[in-house]
Amino acid sequence: MSDIEDIIRKQIAEHPVILYMKGVPEMPQCGFSAKAVAALQTTGIPFAYVNILQAPSIREKLPSISEWPTFPQLFVGGELVGGSDIVADVAQKGELKPMMEKAVAAKQAAEAAAG
Numbered sequence: 001m002s003d004i005e006d007i008i009r010k011q012i013a014e015h016p017v018i019l020y021m022k023g024v025p026e027m028p029q030c031g032f033s034a035k036a037v038a039a040l041q042t043t044g045i046p047f048a049y050v051n052i053l054q055a056p057s058i059r060e061k062l063p064s065i066s067e068w069p070t071f072p073q074l075f076v077g078g079e080l081v082g083g084s085d086i087v088a089d090v091a092q093k094g095e096l097k098p099m100m101e102k103a104v105a106a107k108q109a110a111e112a113a114a115g
Helices: 003-014 031-041 056-066 084-092 096-114
Strands: 017-021 048-051 073-076 079-082
Touching: 003 056, 017 031, 017 096, 031 084, 031 096, 056 073, 073 096, 079 084, 084 096
Parallel strands: 017 048
Antiparallel strands: 017 073, 073 079
16 A cells, blocks of 8 residues: 555545545635535535645545545545535435534544543
């Protein structure tokens, strides 16, 4: 495993909700990232993000790990949810917030157990 792969896997493991995007939530650098951020923000649940424009090695490596070719990529509870259309779709169906809440609760429970 490469160092970059280790970093990506650690980020996904450490954050119950993480979005790999172009730009930052306050200023997305593409329409797809903006759409994913907007869907995430409707939940009111904080999320981590990585600006892949500032991290070219992650931008290059992540698609081979996730088996998803494009950005943004949303991971919830360590699992790939998908890109902007899928994120917007699960948000519209009312499935995104419960998915995120479950991941956050599981992370908090694991941290409490580790104590």
